Amino acid sequence: MHTKSLAQLAQGLQAGEFTSVELTHRYLERIDEFGPDLNCFITTTADLALQQAQAADARIAAGEAGPLTGIPLAHKDIFCTRGVRTSCGSRMLDNFIAPYESNVSEQLARAGMVMLGKTNMDEFAMGSSNETSYYGAVKNPWNLAAVPGGSSGGSAVAVAARLTPIATGTDTGGSIRQPAALCGITGIKPTYGRVSRYGMVAFASSLDQAGPMTQSAEDAALVLGAMAGFDQRDSTCVEQPVPDYMAGLEQDLKGLRIGLPKEYFSDGLDNEMARVIDDAIAVFRDLGAELVEISLPNTTLAVPTYYVVAPAECSSNLSRFDGVRYGYRCEDPQDLEDLYKRSRGEGFGDEVKRRIMIGTYALSAGYYDAYYLKAQQLRHLISDDFKQAFEQVDVIMGPTSPSVAFNIGEKSEDPVSMYLSDIYTIAVNLAGLPGMSVPAGFINELPAGLQIIGNYFDETRLLNVAHQYQQQTDWHRRIPEQFS
Amino acid sequence: MEWEVVIGLEIHAQLATQSKIFSAASTAYGAEPNTQACAVDLGLPGVLPVLNEQAVVMASRFGLAIGAQVAPRSVFARKNYFYPDLPKGYQISQFELPIVGQGSIEIELEDGSSKTIGITRAHLEEDAGKSLHEDFHDMTGVDLNRAGTPLLEIVSEPDMRSPAEAVAYMKKIHSLVRYIEICDGNMQEGSFRCDANVSIRPKGQEEFGTRAELKNINSFRFVEKAIQYEIERQIDVLEGGGEVVQETRLYDSAKNETRSMRSKEEANDYRYFPDPDLLPLEVDAAFLEEVRKTLPELPDEKKHRFMKEYGLSAYDAGVLTASRELAAYYEDAASAGGDQPKLVANWVSGELAALLNKNNLDITESPVSAAMLGGLVKRIADETISGKIAKTVFEAMWNGEGDADAIIESKGLKQITDTGAIEKVIDDIIAANPAQVEQLLAGKDKLMGFFVGQVMKATQGKANPGQVNSLLREKLKQK
Amino acid sequence: MSLDADDVAKIAHLARLEISQDNVAEYARNLSSILDLVEQMSAVSTEGVEPMAHPLSLAQRLRPDVVTETDQRDAFQHNGPQVEAGLYLVPKVIE
Incomplete structure (x- = not known):
């Protein structure tokens, strides 16, 4: 049951082969069995899930079911869920229970999906390995000594180990795509503004975007269709109709122009990774796509630029966590300054504090022009590189991550080497484009991902391209043996 | 040495919207603590600001009223600092690109002259909450009902040269914001408040002296007193061989003094940057045209019309146009009074103003209606009564004894012309x-x-x- | 760009973060290496380039001026570390 696609699950539910309650029980059992070793859930909500499953069964019985009704899911613990703790992977919010629902979780609940729980993540979504969580590191199901990637590592792992059919994630610099790649699943970061950010704890507001993490492009198309859309509560959410992503999946790829940025395939790229990506591209060539070498000249500037923009925004976004109205408050504050400094000093982990400090520094008097303004200008240049490229090609492809999953502890002492693991994903967020990662092979028995980048609001094409690839390959159907 | 005083004011006017600038919570004054602070106002995680259209309309009205450019594109920025009444740890304000650009306004001085005061800019921002320092086990209580109330911060040029000019300017802005119905002007409730930048320089010197910023001034009287105190303090400092320090000073009305607020000064690095949760605000010509259509006649326009149409002096016209209600009263009385606009002006700003003032009444509460006052003036003009008898009649009208004709008749006050x-x-x-x-x-x-x-x-x-x-x-x- | 312990203390104060004395050196080292990474930005001239604050060049949408929020103080203050008489309490603020 746990290896079925969403369409198959929906079919089984509609046909009465199993109920949502049975399905939910099945996944809750798997979470009980495998969750603790993988540490991919912060909170499980069995009682709530069963209630929702019962309601879904009633809807199905009444003939009012949609394609997602009764199907379980897990939310990254960054989405506020009414009455259920939303920790954001931080001690700061360990006791925080939101009295409101995020737009993403609300829409999926309305579609009839059943919430199994909240998944582990890097603290405040800051990290590429899921080691910065207050709730401990998440393990990669393909090798428990390896990281799952981050920051949506818990969601990636839960899907990879089939502890949930799908999960939600958020992506600020690669946080959906990189863990999807490292765990061998499919993940899409939509165009900035496609999905409402309401109720999603902010890391860097101009970069954050939510998306689904799934077993396949087809599943992603179904879930993204339910997540996306206009929400008047988010000023940056775009008022534009949501296309029928499912309808576009079967389009053939003859004449598709695929851009291969020479900067992504330079000497720096690992040979094995180059081989995986070359093999994937060969599949597209066989499907009739045309390969075009392009250039994104400012590629190497994306990481430095991102590490000004994202920390600057986060330094301000995280100021609200001050121990006054909610969240962690230190013991016996001596005075107001002590309250602030210790609540924040004790409530945040090291990586969050580092980023707050970098951002504070970059915005401070005397440094603003050299750092923040400069980064915003570079952001323009990076974004222009993509605009020019999309005049010649329909999609851009390359590796999602420079390497497969590294070992837990390997990079945690060296923030900069960790940051460089997002070198291929970060520019996409700076530009606000949609990007996707699909499983494309294995290196040393660990999954590797192919990244597909699309033009603004061209999610339909991304999903189509990924789906066609998945019709030719079975990387996305591989499940780590232990969890099969 | 002879000193010249240089004053600029930053006025904060709370905009009279129903809901807050970035949330749909009520702005009503006086609710139970924190009952009008919604998730956005409280800075809860994940919630987002959406701009109130009416705040933009109101700021635009002000821009048009002072002859300023309403920016086709303005940007909201975050001003970052930690304070318990600032829930997000930043205030959403406008920094580099404000909605209202440069404009000006005319003030009337006691000697009958007028002076133009420049307005540098006006920008939209959100108000903070309130810290209550009453004793809660030696702690401070925070009420965030006010957080997110829209403010228009109106920044003047350093064009004022005396406390009296500062008061005249503040009164003029106060009158204007009420004219154009963007602020209720209630100073007790803090709807209209001001900070003053004060410096002195030797008379004749071109460059400005170091200024102090006086905070927390919430009445016209205190503006005058706070500035006066500050001028004297600065003169003492400079004449004593010292230097004025650029700092924020709090005016203490109970002690009538200003004192340094070093605590707030410390590490004053606001790290402004564009708010990524809000997009640039665009105001196009069509929008502005709609706003313009709803604008009433402005005080200065009205004042000049009164001078021309009724032959009034600049000072009288200024006094009579200080509020829309007073101006309307005057115009009604003038039309009822026959062709005697000057005589009506004298009565409105003379006898009537004096009695209203004495009884602490607003013009809208006057027991003598505009038509009644006009009727009285008519009887003076047609010589039914003399000016002296008119005062008796006026008092009777005030006491509710009827209109002028009835009183003249019943008291037999008709002038003898036989x-x-x-x-x-x-x-x-x-x-x-x-x-x-x-x-x-x-x-x-x-x-x-x-x-x-x-x-x-x-x-x-x-x-x-x-x-x-x-x-x-x-x-x-x-x- | 190299930050020393003093710089770290200043930034930490501005950000209201307590960094224990034992950790200052490590923070200084890590932050300096991040700034070294960031400084690669100076390799490219950006003279005359318009800064980009948002991925999409759209204008702010406006909300009608209508009150739709109701009092949810109890629900919100459920998360409050210290609340009394409807107020959030903090250590005495001295002005």
Whole structure:
């Protein structure tokens, strides 16, 4: 049951082969069995899930079911869920229970999906390995000594180990795509503004975007269709109709122009990774796509630029966590300054504090022009590189991550080497484009991902391209043996 | 040494919207603590700001009213600092690109002259909550009901040269924001407050002295007193050989002094940057045209029209246009008063203003309506009563005894204009005072007043004074 | 760009973060290496380039001025570390 696609699950539910309650029980059992070793859930909500499953069964019985009704899911613990703790992977919010629902979780609940729980993540979504969580590191199901990637590592792992059919994630610099790649699943970061950010704890507001993490492009198309859309509560959410992503999946790829940025395939790229990506591209060539070498000249500037923009925004976004109205408050504050400094000093982990400090520094008097303004200008240049490229090609492809999953502890002492693991994903967020990662092979028995980048609001094409690839390959159907 | 004072004001006007600038919570004053602070106002995680259209309309009204450019594109920025009444750890404000650009306004001074004060800019921002320092086990209580109330911060040029000019400017802005209905102007409730930047320099010196920023001034009287105190303090410092430090000072109205707020000064690095949760605000010509259509006649326009249409002095016109209600009262009274606009002006800003003031009443609460006052002036003009009798009639109107005509009738105050009747009284008085007649004829002209007085007394003030004068002269000439 | 312990203390104060004395050196080292990474930005001239604050060049949408929020104080203050008489309490603020 746990290896079925969403369409198959929906079919089984509609046909009465199993109920949502049975399905939910099945996944809750798997979470009980495998969750603790993988540490991919912060909170499980069995009682709530069963209630929702019962309601879904009633809807199905009444003939009012949609394609997602009764199907379980897990939310990254960054989405506020009414009455259920939303920790954001931080001690700061360990006791925080939101009295409101995020737009993403609300829409999926309305579609009839059943919430199994909240998944582990890097603290405040800051990290590429899921080691910065207050709730401990998440393990990669393909090798428990390896990281799952981050920051949506818990969601990636839960899907990879089939502890949930799908999960939600958020992506600020690669946080959906990189863990999807490292765990061998499919993940899409939509165009900035496609999905409402309401109720999603902010890391860097101009970069954050939510998306689904799934077993396949087809599943992603179904879930993204339910997540996306206009929400008047988010000023940056775009008022534009949501296309029928499912309808576009079967389009053939003859004449598709695929851009291969020479900067992504330079000497720096690992040979094995180059081989995986070359093999994937060969599949597209066989499907009739045309390969075009392009250039994104400012590629190497994306990481430095991102590490000004994202920390600057986060330094301000995280100021609200001050121990006054909610969240962690230190013991016996001596005075107001002590309250602030210790609540924040004790409530945040090291990586969050580092980023707050970098951002504070970059915005401070005397440094603003050299750092923040400069980064915003570079952001323009990076974004222009993509605009020019999309005049010649329909999609851009390359590796999602420079390497497969590294070992837990390997990079945690060296923030900069960790940051460089997002070198291929970060520019996409700076530009606000949609990007996707699909499983494309294995290196040393660990999954590797192919990244597909699309033009603004061209999610339909991304999903189509990924789906066609998945019709030719079975990387996305591989499940780590232990969890099969 | 002779010093010149340089003053600039930053006025914070709370915009009279129903809901907050970035949330749909109520802005009503006086609710139970934190009952009007929604998730956005409280800075809860994940919630987002969405801009209130009416705040933009109101800021635009102000921009148009001061002849400023309303920016086609303005940007919201975050001003970052930690304070318990600032829930997000930043205030959403406008920094580099404000909605309202440069404009100006005319103020009237006591000596009857006018002066133009420049307005540098006005920008939209959110108000903070309130810290209550009453004793909660030696802690401070935070009420965030006010957090997120829209503010228009109006920044003047350093164009004022005395506390009186600062007050006149503040009053003018106060009047303007009420005219254009963007702020209720309630200073007790903090809807209209100001900070003053004060510096002094030796007279004739071009460059400005170091300024102090005075915070927390919430009445016209305190503006004057706070600035006056600060000027004297700075003169003492400079004449004592010291230097004025650029700092924020808090005005303490109880002690009438300003004191340094070093705590707030420390590490004053606001790290402004564009708010990524809000997109640039665009205001196009069509939007502005719609706003313009709803604007009333502005105080300065009205003032100049009053000068032209009613022949009033700049000062009188300024006084009568200080509020829309007063101006409307005046215009109604003038139209009811026949062709006597100046006389009506004198009555409105004279007797009426004095009585309103004495009874602490607003013009809208006047027991004497504009039509009644106009009716009174009409009777002065057509000589039914004299100016002196008019005061008696006015008092009776104030006391609710009816309109002017009814009072004149019932009290028999109608002026005596019948020549025969007046002549008879004059004849009697001349006959009764032969000695005074002698002296007058001998050249003691001052006695003319005595005879007029006697006639008026005999007629209980009702005889037409002009007629009395000329008839008296005629009769005495015949002697 | 190299930050020393003093710089770290200043930034930490501005950000209201307590960094224990034992950790300052490590923070200084890590932050310096991040700034070294960031400084690669100076390799490219950006003269005359318009800064980009948002991925999409759209304008702010406006919300009608209508009150739709109701009082949810109890629900919100459920998360409050210290609340009394409807107020959030903090250590005494001295002005």
